[in-house]
Amino acid sequence: MPKREKTRIKPEREHRQIASAKLTEMGREVVKDIQEVRPPKLRIPSRSTSNIIYDEANRYFVLGPRYGVRSAASIKQVKKFAQFLCTADFAKKLIESGKFATLREMYYTAEGWDAGPFSDQGESDMIIEDLEATFGLKRENLGLTPEEDGAAVFGKLMVNEDGVVIDATKAGRAGYTIPPTIDDVEFLKCKAKRVIAIETMGMYHRFVQEQAWKKFDALIVGLKGQAARATRRFLKRAHDELGLPIYLFTDGDPFGFHIAMVVISGSAKLAYINHELAVPDAQFLGVTASDIVDYKLPTDKLRELDVARLKQLMKDPRYNTEFWQSEIKKMLELGKKAEQQAFSKYGLSYVVKEYLPAKLGLKS
Amino acid sequence: MPKREKTRIKPEREHRQIASAKLTEMGREVVKDIQEVRPPKLRIPSRSTSNIIYDEANRYFVLGPRYGVRSAASIKQVKKFAQFLCTADFAKKLIESGKFATLREMYYTAEGWDAGPFSDQGESDMIIEDLEATFGLKRENLGLTPEEDGAAVFGKLMVNEDGVVIDATKAGRAGYTIPPTIDDVEFLKCKAKRVIAIETMGMYHRFVQEQAWKKFDALIVGLKGQAARATRRFLKRAHDELGLPIYLFTDGDPFGFHIAMVVISGSAKLAYINHELAVPDAQFLGVTASDIVDYKLPTDKLRELDVARLKQLMKDPRYNTEFWQSEIKKMLELGKKAEQQAFSKYGLSYVVKEYLPAKLGLKS
Numbered sequence: 001m002p003k004r005e006k007t008r009i010k011p012e013r014e015h016r017q018i019a020s021a022k023l024t025e026m027g028r029e030v031v032k033d034i035q036e037v038r039p040p041k042l043r044i045p046s047r048s049t050s051n052i053i054y055d056e057a058n059r060y061f062v063l064g065p066r067y068g069v070r071s072a073a074s075i076k077q078v079k080k081f082a083q084f085l086c087t088a089d090f091a092k093k094l095i096e097s098g099k100f101a102t103l104r105e106m107y108y109t110a111e112g113w114d115a116g117p118f119s120d121q122g123e124s125d126m127i128i129e130d131l132e133a134t135f136g137l138k139r140e141n142l143g144l145t146p147e148e149d150g151a152a153v154f155g156k157l158m159v160n161e162d163g164v165v166i167d168a169t170k171a172g173r174a175g176y177t178i179p180p181t182i183d184d185v186e187f188l189k190c191k192a193k194r195v196i197a198i199e200t201m202g203m204y205h206r207f208v209q210e211q212a213w214k215k216f217d218a219l220i221v222g223l224k225g226q227a228a229r230a231t232r233r234f235l236k237r238a239h240d241e242l243g244l245p246i247y248l249f250t251d252g253d254p255f256g257f258h259i260a261m262v263v264i265s266g267s268a269k270l271a272y273i274n275h276e277l278a279v280p281d282a283q284f285l286g287v288t289a290s291d292i293v294d295y296k297l298p299t300d301k302l303r304e305l306d307v308a309r310l311k312q313l314m315k316d317p318r319y320n321t322e323f324w325q326s327e328i329k330k331m332l333e334l335g336k337k338a339e340q341q342a343f344s345k346y347g348l349s350y351v352v353k354e355y356l357p358a359k360l361g362l363k364s
Numbered sequence: 365m366p367k368r369e370k371t372r373i374k375p376e377r378e379h380r381q382i383a384s385a386k387l388t389e390m391g392r393e394v395v396k397d398i399q400e401v402r403p404p405k406l407r408i409p410s411r412s413t414s415n416i417i418y419d420e421a422n423r424y425f426v427l428g429p430r431y432g433v434r435s436a437a438s439i440k441q442v443k444k445f446a447q448f449l450c451t452a453d454f455a456k457k458l459i460e461s462g463k464f465a466t467l468r469e470m471y472y473t474a475e476g477w478d479a480g481p482f483s484d485q486g487e488s489d490m491i492i493e494d495l496e497a498t499f500g501l502k503r504e505n506l507g508l509t510p511e512e513d514g515a516a517v518f519g520k521l522m523v524n525e526d527g528v529v530i531d532a533t534k535a536g537r538a539g540y541t542i543p544p545t546i547d548d549v550e551f552l553k554c555k556a557k558r559v560i561a562i563e564t565m566g567m568y569h570r571f572v573q574e575q576a577w578k579k580f581d582a583l584i585v586g587l588k589g590q591a592a593r594a595t596r597r598f599l600k601r602a603h604d605e606l607g608l609p610i611y612l613f614t615d616g617d618p619f620g621f622h623i624a625m626v627v628i629s630g631s632a633k634l635a636y637i638n639h640e641l642a643v644p645d646a647q648f649l650g651v652t653a654s655d656i657v658d659y660k661l662p663t664d665k666l667r668e669l670d671v672a673r674l675k676q677l678m679k680d681p682r683y684n685t686e687f688w689q690s691e692i693k694k695m696l697e698l699g700k701k702a703e704q705q706a707f708s709k710y711g712l713s714y715v716v717k718e719y720l721p722a723k724l725g726l727k728s
Contacts, residue, residue, distance in 0.1 A: 104703070104708075111709040117662075149516065172525055173545070174542065174544075176535070201511050201513060298472055298481075341469050345476060
């Protein structure tokens with residue numbers, strides 16, 4: 001795969017200034033409408049399935065051209081309209097104070113609003129997604145963060161968090177934890193030449209223990225299963241800002257494949273923000289169906305659920321490449337799956353000493 | 365609650381020497397039996413429900429006096445006997461090499477044994493528990509670690525991990541992550557006066573953002589739901605070695621109560637090792653049923669499952685105190701539960717500025 005040119009990424013402060021400016025502009029328009037005795041309206045990109053399109057050029061899902069209109073003049077819409085403005089106001093205050101709140105806190109905060117509380121968190125989350133889609137900005141830039149931390153990182157990377165410098169080889173053997181507010185973190189120095197992102201923490205600790213970070217000049221990233229938003233953002237920044245190739249190492253089963261694919265090509269659900277999260281050049285290392293055969297790995301039988309999922313993946317546009325089609329077909333033929341840790345059959349170090357260099361093409 | 369005297373905790377190196385010595389002794393006895401043409405036997409404490417007893421004095425579950433015997437002379441037992449010895453051998457090599465392996469790696473390693481592979485991981489886990497119970501040692505001391513990392517810690521604590529010094533105010537805003545191998549970590553310096561352990565990461569980040577660690581001289585610990593083994597061990601060491609009182613802050617529902625209780629009194633399943641994990645003096649801060657009333661918190665209705673669980677807890681010996689009995693009764697009467705983040709109704713800082721000092725008795 002040809003190496004892409006480095007893209008300049010907007011630093012977070014700029015992101016937040018843009019968010020603040022967009023919120024202000026929206027507020028001004030609403031006020032102007034009211035002053036000119038016109039019912040204010042908002043145009044919000046539609047996130048319905050029919051408006052989610054796979055973008056072949058960018059290699060991820062994006063939103064299509066359809067919009068919905070939310071009007072203060074409609075009895076049916078006026079409450080949502082008011083809640084939307086209160087949410088925008090809450091976000092603006094967060095940006096101004098430099099604070100962050102979780103989606104859950106935002107939901108409970110609404111208990112005190114004149115626009116009335118939300119009936120469940122689904123409602124308030126929806127409005128935040130409306131805001132994200134309207135501005136093409138991540139909610140993190142609006143001061144709204146996920147609950148969970150991101151992945152663990154171990155390797156030669158120095159970051160700056162509000163003046164605190166952290167060395168990701170010296171934050172403990174569990175590594176540096178990607179915070180929910182990763183966009184605020186500045187990459188100061190990176191001596192690593194690649195990123196190896198790993199599905200399970202068991203294998204992550206194996207890689208750290210065997211010093212794979214040193215041997216392969218790599219940042220070792222422990223995904224903890226499906227990658228959190230903050231992790232995906234970190235991987236995208238490592239790729240775009242630091243110019244590092246990203247390799248993904250997961251279990252050899254449909255769920256492992258999809259953990260890799262969501263990093264590579266994003267999800268349909270987040271079509272409105274994939275341009276900030278997807279890393280289309282990230283490469284899947286394994287465990288592939290071919291690895292299962294080549295390395296004679298201990299396996300488990302595919303369950304019914306696995307087979308159904310694999311057949312689903314075959315039809316998914318993100319898997320429409322020769323590599324994926326042939327690997328999925330092979331796994332279905334084998335009727336077997338294998339976990340990352342299955343390499344322990346050959347000893348604890350095997351995966352780092354033999355498998356990894358072979359897959360990275362670094363074997364002498 | 366009167367402050368307990370500090371207990372001297374064996375440092376890990378000592379733990380591992382003990383483990384190694386016990387493994388050697390067991391091996392010698394087996395060899396001696398063979399040399400003297402006696403079929404070797406192993407006495408293993410029974411972990412069946414009928415042998416799990418609540419110890420009123422220690423305030424946690426322990427194993428009773430019953431033992432099982434595993435004999436190499438029994439056709440039915442000989443495979444398990446051999447696997448037990450192979451596992452002990454694997455553990456001994458781990459200790460000698462200073463390495464760690466996960467339970468999953470150990471399961472796959474057995475693929476290469478003469479004693480034959482395990483038919484599923486349940487079998488190999490069982491043998492490791494046999495080893496733990498036999499020696500009264502945690503499997504971590506045998507080089508076998510859990511997959512998952514422990515909690516996040518933020519506050520004035522300096523630790524030493526193999527010569528790397530980590531300051532838990534400078535490991536990033538996501539905090540210092542407790543590694544699976546926490547017993548290997550040396551506490552170098554601690555200026556905190558208490559530990560506040562929190563169920564959800566959303567609230568953990570709120571506490572860090574509002575500088576609760578500074579305002580309350582506290583180590584803020586983000587449990588990430590049910591506390592991992594490494595987290596429980598960390599809390600026990602913080603209490604016993606550093607003499608810090610431990611406070612627990614969870615959601616106000618039966619699952620939150622039990623997250624706190626497992627830290628306090630351990631689980632029945634781990635009866636054989638609760639003496640290394642339970643912190644009977646840890647105190648539950650809330651959210652209590654009384655808090656729901658006193659703070660007029662936004663609530664959700666108790667579901668059927670919650671009611672059943674609360675009734676179960678009422679009969680559990682660990683909850684047999686005036687405080688718990690009255691709080692559980694109150695919650696059942698209210699028919700409501702509340703989350704930690706419900707305090708956001710009064711603003712994002714309220715929980716740190718008002719609720720916490722009131723509960724800690726620090727309010728002026």
